[in-house]
Amino acid sequence: MLRDKHIGIDLGTVNVYIFVKGKGIVLKEPSVVAINKETDKILAIGEEARRMVGKTPGNIVTERPMKDGVIADYNTTERMLEYFIRKVWGKRRFSKPKVIVGIPSGGTEVEKRAVMEASIQAGAKDAFLVEEPMAAALGAGIDVGEPNGNMVVDIGGGTTDIAIISLGGIVVNNSIRVAGNKFDQDIIRYIKNKYNLIIGENTAERIKIEIGTALPPENEDENLEIEVRGRDLISGLPKGIVVSSREIYEALKDSLDEIIEGVKRVLESSPPELSSDIADRGIVLTGGGALLKKIDRLIAEATETPVTIAENPLSCVAIGTGKVMDYIDVLKQGRGLITLSR
Numbered sequence: 001m002l003r004d005k006h007i008g009i010d011l012g013t014v015n016v017y018i019f020v021k022g023k024g025i026v027l028k029e030p031s032v033v034a035i036n037k038e039t040d041k042i043l044a045i046g047e048e049a050r051r052m053v054g055k056t057p058g059n060i061v062t063e064r065p066m067k068d069g070v071i072a073d074y075n076t077t078e079r080m081l082e083y084f085i086r087k088v089w090g091k092r093r094f095s096k097p098k099v100i101v102g103i104p105s106g107g108t109e110v111e112k113r114a115v116m117e118a119s120i121q122a123g124a125k126d127a128f129l130v131e132e133p134m135a136a137a138l139g140a141g142i143d144v145g146e147p148n149g150n151m152v153v154d155i156g157g158g159t160t161d162i163a164i165i166s167l168g169g170i171v172v173n174n175s176i177r178v179a180g181n182k183f184d185q186d187i188i189r190y191i192k193n194k195y196n197l198i199i200g201e202n203t204a205e206r207i208k209i210e211i212g213t214a215l216p217p218e219n220e221d222e223n224l225e226i227e228v229r230g231r232d233l234i235s236g237l238p239k240g241i242v243v244s245s246r247e248i249y250e251a252l253k254d255s256l257d258e259i260i261e262g263v264k265r266v267l268e269s270s271p272p273e274l275s276s277d278i279a280d281r282g283i284v285l286t287g288g289g290a291l292l293k294k295i296d297r298l299i300a301e302a303t304e305t306p307v308t309i310a311e312n313p314l315s316c317v318a319i320g321t322g323k324v325m326d327y328i329d330v331l332k333q334g335r336g337l338i339t340l341s342r
Ligand SMILES: Nc1ncnc2c1ncn2[C@@H]1O[C@H](COP(=O)(O)OP(=O)(O)OP(=O)(O)O)[C@@H](O)[C@H]1O
Pocket: 010, 011, 012, 013, 014, 015, 016, 068, 069, 132, 155, 156, 157, 158, 159, 160, 179, 180, 181, 205, 208, 209, 212, 286, 287, 288, 289, 290, 291, 292, 293, 313, 314
């Protein structure tokens, strides 16, 4: 079947997910590459490289070639993508897959072309691009072809993509550079300022996932605690402290406010008929950030609109890229699918 030759890729700032029709998600790897700077040789890609973050000797660097949802390092992105495509596709010499890649909304022509070129260099026969919120909506099971307003908020690692979708196209959208990575940085800064303790990115992410919350804990049972180890800023020695959910809420508050502002801005610029649809149908959250405790309630309260979290929020964009071919006509009509001439 011709359609079996398509693979859907969510080329994210933090994670790459690949979806193959009939098989589901076949690859989940962090978008990290470890490179020996002296020889320019790639030492590890994906999960293996992620485990090295913050632990490498001077001649080795770990790099996230995608930053804020765009290609920051073209060559490394291409090599990473090639490795992942080969991993799922094997070395079938005569059959290259067509790939559909999810990209952040509002990117420039140059950024889009870079993703397309990297996909082709990485071994794709052809590459189509779909904007992340559209893919996220498809992956969340929304029928994007209907004349109905649907609002998706995809909180990823680098960007939060907010969009209202109707008739196969994005009607209003906003992409802000506040998402999971910013939350981690907020936690690093908070702990440094309050405890003179320096912690790494992997530790900050673990704190966020285990005890982070988007609304203050309502009682002491909800106020979870975690022991954190790092380096004391003054003595330079290893030190351990205990932090609580309430403190992490304090650390994240400003960034969460920025996300709320971004969501409100999109709601305010919505055509009235679509606003009324959204008031009925609610907002759907996707992306790893949708898993932050109580983020659905925070957004619901701030916008006075019902909010639901998609099933498997981390997989939505990849699943959606896999569904693109089923909606190809409506997406072409609504400009939800981006095709660039080569
Ligand atoms: N349980 C959780 N609670 C809070 N955050 C989480 C949880 N699980 C994952 N995350 C965060 O989700 C983010 C990754 O989400 P996702 O895979 O959707 O991003 P991405 O698609 O790679 O990024 P982008 O879309 O910005 O390019 C990370 O910042 C990660 O720490």
